[in-house]
Amino acid sequence: MVSKRLSREAGHRRKFLAIIDDTPECERAVAYASKRAQHTSGVLVLLYVIEPDDFQHWLGVEKIMREEATATARAALDGYANKVRQCVGIEPELVVREGKPTDEIHKLIEEDQDIAILVLAAGAGKEGPGPLVSAVAGRAAAFPIPVTVVPQNLSDEEIDSLA
DSSP, X not given: OOOOOXXXXXXXXXXXXXXXXSSTTHHHHHHHHHHHHHHTTOEEEEEEEXXXXXXXXXXXXXXXXXXXXXXXXXXXXXXXXXXXXXXXXXXXXXXXXXXXXXXXXXXHHHHOTTEEEEEEEEOOSTTOSOHHHHHHHHTGGGOSSOEXXXXXXXXXXXXXXXX
């Protein structure tokens, strides 16, 4: 059970959550979520999840790898944030977490009661919709907020007309 969403109460704004990763379709999710936030006077939250499976080494190596992963996450978030600022003129919230992506998405949604919609993009390739969409689809019934899945092949104009 998810806590009550506060996005419609006085002093709160509805937030759209987009996940930043290294998939090619990620950019389409950010484009759609940023347009929805702009068109509804909402807020865009960009989340990058660092998966800890890569840090199972000696302590010194683990620390260096964690720092490098955090720097990579920050750089990716900054890159998308700059695009959002230039394209739609809004300032996104940037969040870095460490853990399994679906677990960290759930935790963030529970902690931030203004997050009302999760926006993902489905890949258009023959290998399927992408790892995150596949993982979320398997747990969709247990997801606490609506999930919007954007096709990767939508143009900017199509996204603007739909958002």
